[in-house]
Amino acid sequence: MEVSKLHIEDVYKSYDGKVILDNIDLTVRKGEFCSVVGPSGCGKSTLLRLILGQEVADQGLIQIDGQEVGVPDTQRGIVFQKYSLFPNRTVLENVLMGKLFTKGKWWNPFYRSQDDIDEAMEYLRRVRLENAADKYPHELSGGMQQRAAIAQALIMKPPVLLMDEPFGALDPDTRDELQVFLLELWERENLTIFFVTHDLTEACFLGSRLLVLSQYYTDNRGEHAPGRGGRIVADYPLPKVANSMAVKDDPEFQQLISEIRESGFDPRVRQHVSQFNLKHSDSFQTLLPEEHV
Amino acid sequence: MKRSKLLGIYAQPQGWLKITLALLPFILVILAYLVASDIRLTENPSDKLLPSFHSMLDAFERVAFTPDRRTGDYLLWQDTLSSLTRLGLGLALATLCALFLGLNMGVFPGLASSTVPFMTMLAMIPPLAVLPILFISFGVGESGKVALIFLGTFPLMARDVYMAVRRIPAEQITKALTLGASELAVTYKVVLPQIMPRLLSSLRLSLGAAWLFLIAAEAVAATDGLGYRIFLVRRYLSMDLIIPYVIWITLLGFLLDYCIRAIIKYRYSWYKSE
Numbered sequence: 001m002e003v004s005k006l007h008i009e010d011v012y013k014s015y016d017g018k019v020i021l022d023n024i025d026l027t028v029r030k031g032e033f034c035s036v037v038g039p040s041g042c043g044k045s046t047l048l049r050l051i052l053g054q055e056v057a058d059q060g061l062i063q064i065d066g067q068e069v070g071v072p073d074t075q076r077g078i079v080f081q082k083y084s085l086f087p088n089r090t091v092l093e094n095v096l097m098g099k100l101f102t103k104g105k106w107w108n109p110f111y112r113s114q115d116d117i118d119e120a121m122e123y124l125r126r127v128r129l130e131n132a133a134d135k136y137p138h139e140l141s142g143g144m145q146q147r148a149a150i151a152q153a154l155i156m157k158p159p160v161l162l163m164d165e166p167f168g169a170l171d172p173d174t175r176d177e178l179q180v181f182l183l184e185l186w187e188r189e190n191l192t193i194f195f196v197t198h199d200l201t202e203a204c205f206l207g208s209r210l211l212v213l214s215q216y217y218t219d220n221r222g223e224h225a226p227g228r229g230g231r232i233v234a235d236y237p238l239p240k241v242a243n244s245m246a247v248k249d250d251p252e253f254q255q256l257i258s259e260i261r262e263s264g265f266d267p268r269v270r271q272h273v274s275q276f277n278l279k280h281s282d283s284f285q286t287l288l289p290e291e292h293v
Numbered sequence: 294m295k296r297s298k299l300l301g302i303y304a305q306p307q308g309w310l311k312i313t314l315a316l317l318p319f320i321l322v323i324l325a326y327l328v329a330s331d332i333r334l335t336e337n338p339s340d341k342l343l344p345s346f347h348s349m350l351d352a353f354e355r356v357a358f359t360p361d362r363r364t365g366d367y368l369l370w371q372d373t374l375s376s377l378t379r380l381g382l383g384l385a386l387a388t389l390c391a392l393f394l395g396l397n398m399g400v401f402p403g404l405a406s407s408t409v410p411f412m413t414m415l416a417m418i419p420p421l422a423v424l425p426i427l428f429i430s431f432g433v434g435e436s437g438k439v440a441l442i443f444l445g446t447f448p449l450m451a452r453d454v455y456m457a458v459r460r461i462p463a464e465q466i467t468k469a470l471t472l473g474a475s476e477l478a479v480t481y482k483v484v485l486p487q488i489m490p491r492l493l494s495s496l497r498l499s500l501g502a503a504w505l506f507l508i509a510a511e512a513v514a515a516t517d518g519l520g521y522r523i524f525l526v527r528r529y530l531s532m533d534l535i536i537p538y539v540i541w542i543t544l545l546g547f548l549l550d551y552c553i554r555a556i557i558k559y560r561y562s563w564y565k566s567e
Contacts, residue, residue: 054467072470083462086469088487088563098472100482106475109482136563156472 005030005192011060020046022229027282035195035207039265042213043230044196077158079166084149085137091148092133095120098156123151143174163195210236212264219273219291233276235283344533352533376519383442391450399458400480416448433514445506446499457491490561497553
C-alpha cells in the first residue's frame, strides 16, 4: 500500500479533565476528499487543530506523508472560515505571501519575481479572481475572499489541504456555487482535502469519503466511566456524483443523510463501539480490551 | 412626516447648516472676548488682563518678524524650532521603542509575561512627579526634557501596540506559518505592517500628553522654547503675548494631528475598513 497522506492512530485530547477526542484512528490516502461532520461538541474542530499543529495531542500519533506533525508549517495548507487573508495586502500580494516567506531573503520584505507573479496570476485565474488581483480583501465579497484564501493556500502545493467550515459564513447561493467550484478544483488538481463542517448535506455532497465524529455511543467501559469523547462512529465511501446541485434532492442522497443523522447526531441512539459502520476500505479501529470485551 | 434638520436624534445637519453650527462656538467665544475686553479697556486703557486684538497683533509682529534686540533672533521661530525639536525627539524615541517592544511582547508570550506587569506599573507613574529625578539625572539641558516626553508617552504607546498585536486573529499567524513563514517573518512581515496604522493613531493620541510634558519641562528649566516664553512673560502679565502663543501652540498641535490623520488615511487605505 502506498504511504497514506494523513495517518492518525490512538489520538486522545482532553481539556480540564473533559475528554474531547477519544481514541481516534484514521488514515487518508492521496486524492481523497475527506469530509468530517458531527454534532456540536464532538471535537471535529479540535481534531483539525491537532492535525494543523495549533495544539498538541495528549497521546497518539499524527503523521503527514509519514512524518510526525509539529508546529504549523508547509506540510499542510489551511483555509479558515474567516481571517485567512492578510487585510493589509492586495489579493495578488496575499497569494504571493508563501513565495515571499519561502523564497525571499529574510531582510527583504519586498521580494518579488516575475515567475512568481505569473504563477500567482495563474492560480487567481483558476479561482476566477484574475480581475480582482489588485483589490484589498475588504473590497471583496465573502465568496471571493474564500476563493482568494484557497488560491493562497494552493500555491504552496500542500500535501493536505485542511478546511475548517470554509463556507460557513457565506449565504446559501454563494455556498452552493463554491461547493461546485471546490469539487471541480479537487478533481482537476488531484488534491487531498480534509474538510470539517457541521452541515451534513454539505459533507455528503462534497466528500469522496465521509467521517462522522460523535460522542453519542456506548462501550463496555461501564456507565460510570468518565465522559466519553468524540470518536469516529461512521466512515463511508461516498459515490462520485456529478457536480450538480440536483443530487441534493435525490431520494437516495436524502436517505443517506437521515441515516447518518440518526446514528451520529441523535443522543438517544447510541451504537456500540463494535458495531460502528466503518465501511471505507482504509478504515481501521484500535479498540482497547475494556471497550469491547 | 418631515424630520427636523437640527433637533432630535434623527437630525442630519447638512451643507451650510452644518458649517454654521461648527463655526458658531468659535464666533461666540471671540465675540464674548471682544465685548469683555472692550468694557475693561474703556474703564482702564492700561488694563493687561484682556488685551485688544490690536495689541496682540503688535506683540505677535514683534516676536515673529522683528529680530530680538539682545540676541538678533526671531523669538517665535527660535522658540518653535527648539520646542518642536524636543517634542520630535521625545516622540520619535517613544514611538520606535513602543513599536519594537509592543510588537515583540504581543507575538512572544514569554516576553509578555516578563514585561506586561512592569509596563503597567511604569504607566502608573505620574511623569511630572519624576521630573525632578530626570532633571537631576539627565541635567537641565535637552536630554532631561526629551526624557520626560519619552517617559510620559512610551508606556501607553507600548501597551497600545501590544493590544493591537493581540487583536490580530490567531488564524492569521497560523496561516502565515503554513505558508512557510518563520517566527521572525511572522513578527516583521505579517504583524508589523498590520499594526503600523494603529501605531500612528496611538502617536496621534499621545501628542496631547507630549505637549503637556514639553511645556511643563520648559516652564521649569529652559532658555528658550514656547513654554519657556509663556512662563517668562507671565511675570510682566503680558497677556498680549501669551494669548497669541497659546493660539500658535494650538495651531501647531492641530497641524501635527491633521498630518498624521492624513498619512493614515492615504497610506493605509485598508485600515478600519474591516
